[in-house]
Amino acid sequence: MQEIALQNIDIHTFQQDLIDWYQANKRDLPWRKDQDPYKIWVSEVMLQQTKVDTVIPYFNRFMVNYPTLKDLAEADQQDVLKAWEGLGYYSRARNLQTAVREVVAIYNGEVPNDPKVLGSLKGVGPYTKGAILSIAFDQPEPAVDGNVMRVLSRVLKIEEDITQQRVKKQFENHVRQLISREDPSSFNQGIMELGALICTPKSPMCMFCPVQKHCQAFAEGMEEELPIKKKAKRQKRIPYIALLIKNSDNQFVIEKRPDQGLLANLWQFPMVQSKNTNIEEAKKQFEEEYGITIEIGEKKGTLKHVFSHLIWELEIYEAEMIQHQSTKNKHLHFAEKRELRSYPFPVSHVNMMKYI
DNA sequence: AACTCGGGGGA
DNA sequence: TCCCCAGAGTT
Numbered sequence: 049m050q051e052i053a054l055q056n057i058d059i060h061t062f063q064q065d066l067i068d069w070y071q072a073n074k075r076d077l078p079w080r081k082d083q084d085p086y087k088i089w090v091s092e093v094m095l096q097q098t099k100v101d102t103v104i105p106y107f108n109r110f111m112v113n114y115p116t117l118k119d120l121a122e123a124d125q126q127d128v129l130k131a132w133e134g135l136g137y138y139s140r141a142r143n144l145q146t147a148v149r150e151v152v153a154i155y156n157g158e159v160p161n162d163p164k165v166l167g168s169l170k171g172v173g174p175y176t177k178g179a180i181l182s183i184a185f186d187q188p189e190p191a192v193d194g195n196v197m198r199v200l201s202r203v204l205k206i207e208e209d210i211t212q213q214r215v216k217k218q219f220e221n222h223v224r225q226l227i228s229r230e231d232p233s234s235f236n237q238g239i240m241e242l243g244a245l246i247c248t249p250k251s252p253m254c255m256f257c258p259v260q261k262h263c264q265a266f267a268e269g270m271e272e273e274l275p276i277k278k279k280a281k282r283q284k285r286i287p288y289i290a291l292l293i294k295n296s297d298n299q300f301v302i303e304k305r306p307d308q309g310l311l312a313n314l315w316q317f318p319m320v321q322s323k324n325t326n327i328e329e330a331k332k333q334f335e336e337e338y339g340i341t342i343e344i345g346e347k348k349g350t351l352k353h354v355f356s357h358l359i360w361e362l363e364i365y366e367a368e369m370i371q372h373q374s375t376k377n378k379h380l381h382f383a384e385k386r387e388l389r390s391y392p393f394p395v396s397h398v399n400m401m402k403y404i
Numbered sequence: 405a406a407c408t409c410g411g412g413g414g415a
Numbered sequence: 416t417c418c419c420c421a422g423a424g425t426t
Contacts, residue, residue, distance in 0.1 A: 096421070097422055098412085099419090099420085136409085137409055139424075146418095170423095171423065194422085212405085221426085244420090250414085279418095310408080353410090354411080357407075394411095
């Protein structure tokens with residue numbers, strides 16, 4: 049199978065052109081200062097579905113707070129989530145901490161360099177496993193991400209839907225054939241760097257591409273048509289009434305979200321789904337769900353928060369707590385205004401604080 | 405294989 | 416708007 053796609057490539061020259069370009073043009077990034085497997089690991093998890101420029105400040109703060117794997121293993125999860133606040137996909141942080149705790153408990157605090165062991169850790173999938181093995185341990189393992197599939201779909205003119213898992217495995221097989229045994233780290237990072245800087249999704253800069261002479265899509269003028277990617281479903285919209293509730297001590301009511309699912313273990317201001325825009329209905333619904341009697345005041349504004357698969361449409365009201373009955377299903381807390389920022393909140397609820 | 409899981413930035 | 420981003424876990 050891969051022989052068909054690879055038959056037109058001079059593998060050795062391709063490796064050399066790519067690695068030479070990478071050595072001359074690689075960005076100076078904080079996780080490229082050394083080969084510490086822990087730092088490589090953290091950076092790769094942060095970089096999942098997240099751009100380099102977004103990750104840099106988070107990575108630097110994270111290394112100040114948790115300079116070693118052991119520091120992270122011993123940390124409080126709420127503090128780790130606070131350090132992750134705004135980065136998104138919070139299961140990455142929870143899984144990373146689960147995994148480093150396992151490394152401390154079972155592997156003497158040393159990041160495993162065995163592919164099967166490494167891949168068994170929480171949050172370490174095929175990409176992250178290959179990235180750690182190649183970058184930290186110089187092993188010739190594929191690390192196929194969106195960049196790699198875009199670059200190789202063009203170089204090898206692969207016209208299959210890259211959202212399919214079967215196709216991603218084909219790319220991994222291609223990389224196994226193509227990867228440099230002498231410098232797998234620079235090879236893998238080189239393809240990703242190329243995808244980020246030159247072989248971009250739109251308007252790739254083929255005139256500056258170090259592997260242009262190897263690129264079958266460029267030869268046929270179809271680089272803009274690749275890769276082929278099935279379109280994602282549209283998000284579902286969910287309207288909410290969200291409440292900035294003060295009690296008689298001038299404290300705000302906040303709640304901890306459940307420990308599974310969306311934004312797990314983060315904090316938020318109370319809110320109820322509002323199919324109807326009737327505020328009296330929302331008040332009744334709220335008092336049933338939360339076991340609090342409230343008086344709803346002025347509408348403070350609206351916020352839209354877009355997730356990958358859904359959209360929150362928040363209508364924000366201020367309110368006063370009249371009476372507190374029971375909260376058996378909700379983890380309610382009362383916090384002063386200045387204390388609020390010590391809790392990890394999703395960005396949408398951080399934005400609500402400007403209405404306080 | 406399809407669905408869940410954030411948030412930001414570029415065009 | 417739409418698309419994409421150094422993806423992984425669950426069902």
